[in-house]
Amino acid sequence: MTTSPFSRRGFLQTTAAASLASSLPATQAATANLPTTTAPVGDTTLRWLDGTAPARFEGATLGVPWPRGQIKSTAKALDFKLGNHPVQSWPLAYWPDGSLKWTAHAIAGGTPAGALKLEAGKPAAGGLSVKQTAAQIVVSAGDLVWTVPTRGEALIAEATRAGRVTLKNLKLVALRQDGAEPELDGQVARQAFTSKVTAVTVEQTGPVRAVLKLDGMHSGNNRDWLPFSVRLYFYAGAESVRIVHSFVWDGNPAKDFIAGLGVTAQVPMTNATHDRHIRFSGEGVGVWGEAVRPVTGLRRDPGQAYRDAQVAGAALPPLSGMDKRVSDRLALIPEWNDFSLSQANADGFTITKRTQAGQAWIASNGGARTNGLVYAGGASGGVALGLKDFWQRAPVRLDVRGAATPLADVTAWLYSPSAPAMDMRSYRSPGDMDTHEKQIEGLNITYEDYEPGWDTSVGVARTSELQLWVLGATPSHQVFSDMAGQVATPARPVLTPQRLHACGVFGDWDPVDTGTPARKLIEDRLSLQLDQYLREVEQHRWYGFWNYGDVMHTYDADRHMWRYDIGGYAWDNSELSTDLWLWTSYLRTGRADIFRLAEAMTRHTGEVDVYHLGEFKGFGTRHGVQHWSDSSKQPRISNAAYRRFYFYLTADERCGDLIRELLESDADIGKVDISRKLAPGAGPRSTELPGVGFGTTWGSWIAAWLTEWERTGDKRWRDKLVNGMQTIGDLRRRWFAGGAPYDAKTGKFAGPGADVSISHLNGVFGVAEMSSELLTLLDVPAYRRAWLEYCRFYNAPKDEVAALLGKDPGGRSLTDTCSRLTAYAAFHEKDRALALRAWREFFSSRALRGGGQLRRVGGVETIRPLVEQASISTNDSAQWGLAGIQNLALVGDSLDEAAKAAGLVQ
Known part of the structure; x- marks a missing residue:
């Protein structure tokens, strides 16, 4: 139940009211009057994310927040310690007073017995070790030994189980095709590339978790x-x-077509062929063996x-006991x-097999969706390799070759x-929009x-996750089904919402x-909208190598389709903070x-x-038909605020890399004129410094700087934050200036900031x-004063805005979703009348008054039966959801x- 209107977050949420002496530099005063402690947890x-302990647990890492001080x-x-189960812990982020804000905890494989209670104390021994030489790194855990070369083709040279070499030469493979799929009698050629590791970094050494980072290129045919x-x-x-496999696309879209991208390993097959076995995961918990x-x-x-032995994957009994009519003819x-x-x-998936290359493939079976795990080996051991999000990322494939060979x-x-080979070309020809005037008209329809050359795919990246087992027997x-379940939905220990909330993290x-009835009304609507997007992913098949994980921008109720083919209405690309909505939910x-x-x-x-390389590095692409096809490249899409949740909740190193990539991206803002399509005079401009908007641009950089300061304590990033905040507050119109000339070297805004510029996108x-x-x-x-004023x-009445600014400049919209701004001021200024105004603004949406109702559509009207919300919009859903949560x-x-x-x- 709820409490008084202004005690909900109390001491934790309220910043110090006292002003610091003006003679103190802002960087010294930055944290002087802030709380140093909060109520301890x-x-x-x-708990387990899925509610119950998993059948199989291969280890995991989570982040845990702690109250300030x-x-x-x-x-x-x-x-x-985690009872008697081994755990390894390290700092992840710090509060301004130097106390721990987030800690990371690696939990050993093997499901812990009893309650998963994390507490101070000496952890149980883990037993994992790392030994490093100039040529190789050896990781040992129990009877498993992994050998990782520091250079060359192999990611893992070999792995032994109880002394037996069970895996050899794990490496990456890629196939390049020199053209798109041939039309009728056309021809294309393919070339093979393999991994070339150029650097190995030991990021962690145990005793519970070891992490090695291998960097390199795909190499072959005199090309890297x-x-x-x-x-x-x-x-x-x-x-x-x-x-965790990440790569950056750096080819020529007109000439380089990826025909295959994979991870491969060799498996010594020492058992008789009747004791060698292949396993594929089937539908659900099913297994093909x-x-x-x-x-x-x-x-x-x-x-x-x-x-019975062969079906079980065990070695056959001695052949001397077998019916000779069989044993003599094996x-x-x-x-x-x-x-x-x-x-x-x-x-859909299919399973096929053949006796050898050059012979026909024989169809075995198939199904709808599989968890994506394959095994090859025998009674003496073998290798299982699985790909997470397998069917969601299709087209994908699992192969075993040479099972009858050594x-x-x-x-x-x-x-x-x-x-068909991966096609990274633009979906449209530039011929029909070859002038600035035509491009503006195209934007209007x-x-x-669109702008030629600004729709490039060069520099985008993709990360995939795999699990590789080295086993002592088939x-x-x-057991194989349990392993496949671990691949598809890895078991993850997490915290309860109440435990996370107690620490005052994430706003x-x-x-x-x-x-209460009113709370239930809003919570039900929030749940309905979340459920609908989960449903939409499936109904409209938002799957595929480059697409999975994104949602669409706007719906077309006439076609009962999202506007996948209509310019800026197609893929969402984080527009209006969909990521924030999902993570906060x-x-x-x-x-x-x-x-x-x-x-x-x-x-x-x-x-x-x-973009992770090239002229647009550090910038993201606005919503479009292809994820990279819109010519508007902006920091609001590469925004680190969208990654911080996953980084802190899981301590994911790749996500941490992506945040660090953005630390210096403000230095390149002058290279990409975000406002080049606007009318002359629109937006802040300067002949010396680029004009930068407070919300859509500066507001998209600050999360990276904050995260780096929290992770490292490096005051450079704190100072950059303070410089931007202080100079915004010093402008005549403060936040209502909308933006100002910006100096990337200092993080400061310049100019008087006397003009008013309001955009509904700023917040x-x-x-x-x-x-x-x-x-x-x-x-x-x-x-603080500037933000509270804004x-x-x-959302204030026009006369109040005019009294503040001299006139009502317009440009204010999204009244319902920006009600959370009103609520923020109401809370911090302890203004109950303003709080009631915030709710009136929020209620101006149709969402709670019958808007967005669901209906079933089927028959010949649609490709498949749908549960449709005809008025759905991702902009509205994300922002309304965020407003409801914050209010x-x-x-x-x-x-x-x-x-x-x-x-x-x-």
Whole structure:
């Protein structure tokens, strides 16, 4: 239940009221008057994301927040225990007073017994070790030993299990095609490339988790291209290594077509072929399992014991006991050498096999969707390789080649060679929009910002996750099914929403509370909208290598389709902070399905929608038909605020890399004129310094700087934040100036800031959320006054705005979603009347008055039956959701009064 309207976040949320002496430099005063402690948390019991303990656990890492002032430590390794289960802990981020804000905890494989209670104390021993020489790195865990060369083709040279070499030469492969798929009698040629590792960094050495980062290029045919970064994660108590594979597309879209992209390893096959086995995950928990040389289904029966052993994947009993009519003819039973599972799309996979190259492929079986795991080996051991988000990323493929030979190859194709080659060209020809005037007219009809050369795909990236097991025997069907489940939905220990909320992280939100009719009304609507987007991903098949993780921008109710082919209305690319909406929704609900949708979005938007090399490095691409096709390149899409959640909740190193990539991107703002399509005179301009908008641009940089300051304590990034905040506050019109000339060297804004420029976009790309965080961390009175002024007056009546600014300049819209600005001012200024105004603004949306109702559409009207919300818009959904969440947290105690006055509840 709720409490008084201005005590909800109390001491934690309110910054110091006293102003600092003007003689103190802002960088020294930045944290002087902020709270140094908050109420400590006691119990830190973890739970499983999916609610129950997993059948199989290969280890995982999570981030844990702590209230300001509770834990003071400068140690690189921290002492936490998890009962008798091994755990490894280290600092992840710090509060301004130097106390720990986030800690990271690696949990060993093997499901912990009892409650997952994390507490101070000496952890149980992990037993994982790392030994390094100039030539190689050796990681040992139990009877598993992994050898990683520091240079060359192999990512892992070999892995042994109980002394037996079970895996050799794990490497990356890529296929280049010199043209698109041939039309009728056309021809194309393919070339093969393999990984060339140029650097290996040992990022962690155990005793529970070791992390190796391998950087390099795909090499072959006198060419190096497709730069990659691969991390190998080893956990004590696990039989596997987790592989996080990232690459950057740097080819020529007109000439280079990726025909295959994969991870492959060799498996020594030492058992007799009747004791060698192949496994593929099937539908659901199903398993496809067969021997290289089958002894079941023969004309002559070898005996029950032999059939049972082979189906189980065990070694056959001595052949001397087998019916001689079979044992004498074993050599005449075909040996199946090659196996393939191909998932061509999200709706279907097929399994085929053949006896050898040059012979026909035989269809075995198939299904709809599989978890994406393959095994090859025998009674003495083998290798299983799985690809996360397998069917969601289709076209994909799993291969075994040479199963009847001494050395088999197992390959997980991240992009399948069976599919048409990957086409990275622009979807449109520049011929019909070859002048600036035509481009403006095109923007006015299809909402697409187009300009030749600005729709390039060069520099986008993609990250994939794999799991590689080295096993001492062929797994049973049940064990293999459990492994496949771990690949598809890795077991993840997490915190409850209440435990996260107690630490005051990530701004203004609170756990779900349906304790009053008005709260239930809003919570139900928030859930309905989240459920609809989960449904839309499936209904409209938002899957595929480059697409999975994104959602669409706007719906076309006439076609019962999202506007996938209409300019700027197609892929969303984080427009209006969809990522923030999903992550904040997860924080307060703890829902596993929302976590996984947000995780997929983070993996997508941070990689595919952002440039990682080339002239647009550090910038993201506005919403469009292709993720890179719109010519508007902006920091609001590469915004680190969208990545911070996943980084802190999981301590994911790749996500941390992406945030660090953006630290210096403000220095390049002059290279990309964001406002080049605007009318002359629109927006802040300067002949010396580039004009930068406070919300859409500066507000998109600050999350990277804040995160780096929190991670490292480097005051350079704190000072850059303070400089921007202070100089915004010093402008004559403060936030209502909209933007000003900006100096990337200092982070300061320049000029008098006397003109008023209001844009409805200024507050919807994370700056509202980030300002809320910054003002609990940095005491910059001038910025606090400026932000509170903006929050109070953005939605204010025209006469009040005119009294403040001399006139009502217009440009104010999104009244309902910007109600959270009003709520912020109401909370911090303890103004109940303003809180009620915030709710009236929020209620102006149709969302709570019958808008957005669901209906079923089917028959010949649609490609498949749909549950449709005809008025759905991702802009509206994300911003309305964020406003509802923040309003509940800030002014929730005035909700019932406001809802009754509006006639929403009795």
